[in-house]
Amino acid sequence: MLDMIKNVFVNNGLVTAFLVVGITMWVAYFISGKLTKGRIHGSAIAIVLGLVLAYIGGVVTEGTKGISDISFLSGIGFLGGSMLRDFAIVATSFGANFDEVKKAGFRGVISLFIGVILSFVVGAIFAFMFGYKDAVDIATIGAGTATYIVGPVTGAALGASSEVIAISIAAGLVKSVLVMVGTPFIARFIGLNNPMTAMVYGGLMGTTSGVAGGLAATDPKLVPYGAVTATFYTGLGCLLAPTVLFLLTDLIF
Amino acid sequence: MVIYGVAILAGCFLVGTVVGEFIGALMGVDSNVGGVGVAMLLLIIVVDRLVKSGKIAEPSLDGLSFWNQMYIPVVIAMAASQNVLGALTGGALAIIAGIAVVVISWACVPLLSGKHKEEESSYSSRALRGEADA
Numbered sequence: 001m002l003d004m005i006k007n008v009f010v011n012n013g014l015v016t017a018f019l020v021v022g023i024t025m026w027v028a029y030f031i032s033g034k035l036t037k038g039r040i041h042g043s044a045i046a047i048v049l050g051l052v053l054a055y056i057g058g059v060v061t062e063g064t065k066g067i068s069d070i071s072f073l074s075g076i077g078f079l080g081g082s083m084l085r086d087f088a089i090v091a092t093s094f095g096a097n098f099d100e101v102k103k104a105g106f107r108g109v110i111s112l113f114i115g116v117i118l119s120f121v122v123g124a125i126f127a128f129m130f131g132y133k134d135a136v137d138i139a140t141i142g143a144g145t146a147t148y149i150v151g152p153v154t155g156a157a158l159g160a161s162s163e164v165i166a167i168s169i170a171a172g173l174v175k176s177v178l179v180m181v182g183t184p185f186i187a188r189f190i191g192l193n194n195p196m197t198a199m200v201y202g203g204l205m206g207t208t209s210g211v212a213g214g215l216a217a218t219d220p221k222l223v224p225y226g227a228v229t230a231t232f233y234t235g236l237g238c239l240l241a242p243t244v245l246f247l248l249t250d251l252i253f
Numbered sequence: 254m255v256i257y258g259v260a261i262l263a264g265c266f267l268v269g270t271v272v273g274e275f276i277g278a279l280m281g282v283d284s285n286v287g288g289v290g291v292a293m294l295l296l297i298i299v300v301d302r303l304v305k306s307g308k309i310a311e312p313s314l315d316g317l318s319f320w321n322q323m324y325i326p327v328v329i330a331m332a333a334s335q336n337v338l339g340a341l342t343g344g345a346l347a348i349i350a351g352i353a354v355v356v357i358s359w360a361c362v363p364l365l366s367g368k369h370k371e372e373e374s375s376y377s378s379r380a381l382r383g384e385a386d387a
Contacts, residue, residue: 058338174351239290
């Protein structure tokens, strides 16, 4: 009987993954709403829960693919695998349009480039300080401090190990959570009270969930301005990190 | 039809991936390089053109909207299939690098946004603090 149920889960892996991820998100949004009163975004908590599941999977199976190493949860590996991951990431650019970019103007574009490069450099410096000497590892961690999407996309493109990719995701996650929680407190010290600064903020920080959550808690009117630039950050990061920035890293290390 | 939106997304994804493979080959890297970024920029341009010329219907956009909203669940599944156990040895790195990059970026905001006396005066309406659709 138990075997029969298990076989259904194994044979319908992707559908099982939808259920498991759905339940994970429900729990995360419940925690977000009840325990943090919405201060920490549900999606950030859900990703933490995902990382916890991956840790459990690693301990239980001693494998390298997190929870998806458990046979009846292998569909999670497919749902979170490179094909559907990249497909969904491309879809996130739906909603940004060129007119809004024009409104964001010169400073928004400049802040996007400076934001991606600054994050990459800071991440790369810390990766080097922690003993990483390989350009692929350094570039992947540098990309991860841009956002938790740019990290794995860069890591996958360059052939980084799963450990390094996990570090890059974790660094991006720390950034996202800190921006979400810290924005309302830092806002008045950095003059974050007008659309122009919000656009610069979105470009510099880049983490869409962090910026959207943080600005919503600061002043809901600023959210669209920050989101306009932040939506482009991950795309620009995915474009620059595995190409120009990796080549420069490779020249140095 | 919903499938039209999904097909546009798939087309941009595949074109971007081909371009990414091409860039990879040019760089001598045996994998896709920047394909996702190219596909995103392509999708923005294609959708913008279609919407402005009125050649795309609302249900077709729903196909894009669905996958747009599936991004967080997919990222959670991705997080759940990472080698977190192996990453824990580098846990301090992730935390320190994450904090450092945010603090340094915060410090750069006033440098880039400059002074906005005139905008501050035109943007004086105070909004609700705290409670928002986070």
